[in-house]
Amino acid sequence: MSPPIDMNRFEQIRASGDLPSPKGVALSVIQLTRQQDVSIAELARVISGDPAFVGRLIKAANGLVALSRRPVVSVQEALMVLGLPAVRTMVLGFSLLSNYRHGACRNFDYNRFWSASLATALATQVFAERSRAAAADELFSVGLLSRVGELALATLYPGDYEGVLDAARQPGAPALPELEQAQFALSHHELTHAMLADWGLPRIFVDVVGHVEEPEAADYAEGARSRALLQTLVAGRCVAEICVSDESARPALMPQLFAEGGRLGFERDCLISDCERVVRLWVEWGALLQLDQKTPPSFAELAAMESAVIIPPPGQAAGETRNPPDANGAPEHVRLPLSSGHTPRVLIVDDEPRTRANLRGVLEQGGYEVYEAGNGRQGMEQALELQPQMMILDWNMPEMSGPDLVRALRQTRIGQTIYMILLTHRGDEEHLVEAFDAGADDFIAKPLRPRVLAARLRAGLRVVRLQQELEREHEEIRHFAAQLAVTNRRLQEAALTDALTGFPNRRYAIDRIQQEWTAAMRWGRPLACMIIDLDNFKQINDTYGHDVGDDVLRSAADALRGALRGQDVICRTGGDEFLAICPETDLPRALTCAERLRAALDRLSLSAGEVKLQISASIGVAMRESRMADVDALMKQADLGAYLAKQKGRNCVATVQRTEPGADGGAAAS
Numbered sequence: 001m002s003p004p005i006d007m008n009r010f011e012q013i014r015a016s017g018d019l020p021s022p023k024g025v026a027l028s029v030i031q032l033t034r035q036q037d038v039s040i041a042e043l044a045r046v047i048s049g050d051p052a053f054v055g056r057l058i059k060a061a062n063g064l065v066a067l068s069r070r071p072v073v074s075v076q077e078a079l080m081v082l083g084l085p086a087v088r089t090m091v092l093g094f095s096l097l098s099n100y101r102h103g104a105c106r107n108f109d110y111n112r113f114w115s116a117s118l119a120t121a122l123a124t125q126v127f128a129e130r131s132r133a134a135a136a137d138e139l140f141s142v143g144l145l146s147r148v149g150e151l152a153l154a155t156l157y158p159g160d161y162e163g164v165l166d167a168a169r170q171p172g173a174p175a176l177p178e179l180e181q182a183q184f185a186l187s188h189h190e191l192t193h194a195m196l197a198d199w200g201l202p203r204i205f206v207d208v209v210g211h212v213e214e215p216e217a218a219d220y221a222e223g224a225r226s227r228a229l230l231q232t233l234v235a236g237r238c239v240a241e242i243c244v245s246d247e248s249a250r251p252a253l254m255p256q257l258f259a260e261g262g263r264l265g266f267e268r269d270c271l272i273s274d275c276e277r278v279v280r281l282w283v284e285w286g287a288l289l290q291l292d293q294k295t296p297p298s299f300a301e302l303a304a305m306e307s308a309v310i311i312p313p314p315g316q317a318a319g320e321t322r323n324p325p326d327a328n329g330a331p332e333h334v335r336l337p338l339s340s341g342h343t344p345r346v347l348i349v350d351d352e353p354r355t356r357a358n359l360r361g362v363l364e365q366g367g368y369e370v371y372e373a374g375n376g377r378q379g380m381e382q383a384l385e386l387q388p389q390m391m392i393l394d395w396n397m398p399e400m401s402g403p404d405l406v407r408a409l410r411q412t413r414i415g416q417t418i419y420m421i422l423l424t425h426r427g428d429e430e431h432l433v434e435a436f437d438a439g440a441d442d443f444i445a446k447p448l449r450p451r452v453l454a455a456r457l458r459a460g461l462r463v464v465r466l467q468q469e470l471e472r473e474h475e476e477i478r479h480f481a482a483q484l485a486v487t488n489r490r491l492q493e494a495a496l497t498d499a500l501t502g503f504p505n506r507r508y509a510i511d512r513i514q515q516e517w518t519a520a521m522r523w524g525r526p527l528a529c530m531i532i533d534l535d536n537f538k539q540i541n542d543t544y545g546h547d548v549g550d551d552v553l554r555s556a557a558d559a560l561r562g563a564l565r566g567q568d569v570i571c572r573t574g575g576d577e578f579l580a581i582c583p584e585t586d587l588p589r590a591l592t593c594a595e596r597l598r599a600a601l602d603r604l605s606l607s608a609g610e611v612k613l614q615i616s617a618s619i620g621v622a623m624r625e626s627r628m629a630d631v632d633a634l635m636k637q638a639d640l641g642a643y644l645a646k647q648k649g650r651n652c653v654a655t656v657q658r659t660e661p662g663a664d665g666g667a668a669a670s
């Protein structure tokens with residue numbers, strides 16, 4: 001049973017028009033894929049209007065063929081590899097990612113949300129290859145969208161959701177879905193479920209996603225596909241949680257990952273190697289999507305230190321993982337500028353107003369922007385909110401001592417880079433060691449001497465500036481690497497593409513048919529190919545000029561593309577010659593397909609100015625036979641077929657192989 005959804009409530013929300021929804025090219029692609037008779041060519045044309053999506057689609061397709069074939073380089077090929085349902089959901093996911101990467105809900109960390117969704121997508125995909133729960137390509141998108149209800153609530157009700165997220169963070173607060181129900185009469189996972197159903201995702205995925213927050217409540221039978229799917233997705237989310245958590249919180253999440261992996265029947269080593277692969281993909285994808293990611297985890301190291309002692313954050317018991325920090329866990333959304341050109345921000349945390357006033361005086365004289373907090377808890381909140389470059393903290397304070405605050409902050413991503421100076425009345429060795437062990441950068445004994453304090457701050461500032469410089473360089477490198485990846489892909493694509501028709505070129509064709517040959521040999525599967533040679537094309541060039549010849553070639557390519565089956569690959573191998581590679585195809589089927597291509601060219605109506613042009617092609621067809629030595633022998637047979645077709649008077653299909661079922665040799669013309 002899926003969780004109950006108040007559809008009236010959902011309809012009201014949908015009617016508001018504010019739900020996250022695909023836009024632009026993505027919307028056109030989704031509408032096109034709903035049509036029964038959409039051609040791959042038409043879809044590829046629309047997709048090519050969004051270069052960012054082209055890159056992501058090709059990368060996703062390569063993720064699937066990486067182990068078995070040469071890289072996918074064109075949109076057409078990517079569409080063939082992925083299939084329409086997967087492409088549709090993928091377009092949806094990427095469109096939402098592009099359009100909803102920022103928003104108005106201040107407590108909702110959009111970057112963390114997408115970073116976690118991406119990791120879920122990749123982990124679910126990688127695990128699915130092992131668990132065989134579903135086609136890995138579809139699971140990528142299901143993973144990417146599996147928490148879209150959270151984004152929807154943040155988009156629909158930014159102000160109210162801010163309050164709900166805040167309330168959920170308080171110690172002893174009810175679970176987030178309960179708070180959401182109370183506020184909006186709908187929880188985020190119910191909304192996810194309703195949105196996926198509304199977008200037309202396959203029923204099985206919608207149901208499974210509906211159960212992912214409470215898998216134990218799902219009553220799927222042992223061995224059922226839904227059960228395996230749900231388990232795969234739950235394990236995927238577990239990996240994602242580790243990826244987006246602070247380094248200090250990660251070890252505590254490992255036992256849960258091992259438990260989920262165990263439920264899937266994965267050996268510990270296989271699980272870890274899968275997770276390491278997920279991390280590599282997550283880093284690559286994160287750069288491509290320009291997400292600001294946490295330092296990637298090493299699952300091998302985390303597995304090795306599973307027994308290490310974990311210091312729990314305040315208010316949480318060691319090993320407690322029931323409510324791990326989620327996309328809304330830490331208020332990391334405020335990214336204040338870190339440039340060295342800006343006035344450095346200093347936060348003073350001290351419960352004595354007089355000390356704060358003294359410090360403020362010294363700091364303001366030094367040109368710092370000064371903020372104050374009167375106790376440790378406020379200090380924690382303000383540090384995360386303001387992201388100061390430096391903090392001066394008193395040792396003894398109510399609620400949370402200075403060293404405890406330093407320790408807690410060092411566990412957060414923001415707190416790791418703040419330069420922290422602890423103040424104390426005592427300057428003995430024991431205090432000094434304790435201060436540095438807690439994670440402080442410096443230590444000053446009271447009473448404060450303004451000149452000494454100013455000198456210490458200047459020294460600290462040098463460290464801060466160096467850190468900022470490093471961070472900026474990292475940022476530039478990340479950005480540069482992402483651009484380089486895109487440029488490389490474009491170059492690779494250009495090197496293997498025929499500029500006139502957009503088809504893969506001869507170089508690609510030779511590689512590709514060799515790979516299909518090897519795969520067909522290995523698995524004992526049929527493989528056919530055809531050589532399509534336009535008839536009397538020289539005459540067109542000679543009579544109407546090269547430009548008209550080019551137009552004819554483009555039109556012929558479009559006609560071939562539209563008439564070809566999804567699994568076939570077509571390349572331009574010469575001036576007026578094309579090669580179609582047809583995996584899993586025997587000779588009779590290849591002949592039928594060739595006849596369809598011939599008819600498509602014959603039907604073409606072209607013109608050169610006022611003159612109507614008629615074109616045709618001679619097509620030679622051949623199929624792999626066990627006696628053939630290599631792929632060249634196959635191509636040779638197809639060539640002979642094309643020659644035979646020319647001999648027979650052109651505009652026809654021919655083969656030099658026997659066409660009776662089961663024939664594996666001989667020579668007969670069709």
Ligand SMILES: Nc1nc2c(ncn2[C@@H]2O[C@H](COP(=O)(O)OP(=O)(O)OP(=O)(O)O)[C@@H](O)[C@H]2O)c(=O)[nH]1
Nearest residue numbers: 533534535536537538539541546547549550575576
């Ligand atoms: N317009 C144009 N013509 C090209 C291109 N590449 C090759 N050609 C021409 O294509 C023609 C191919 O002619 P042939 O190989 O003699 O064959 P055909 O005229 O089609 O005759 P049959 O194959 O015997 O039917 C030549 O005239 C080439 O110059 C190109 O990119 N654009």
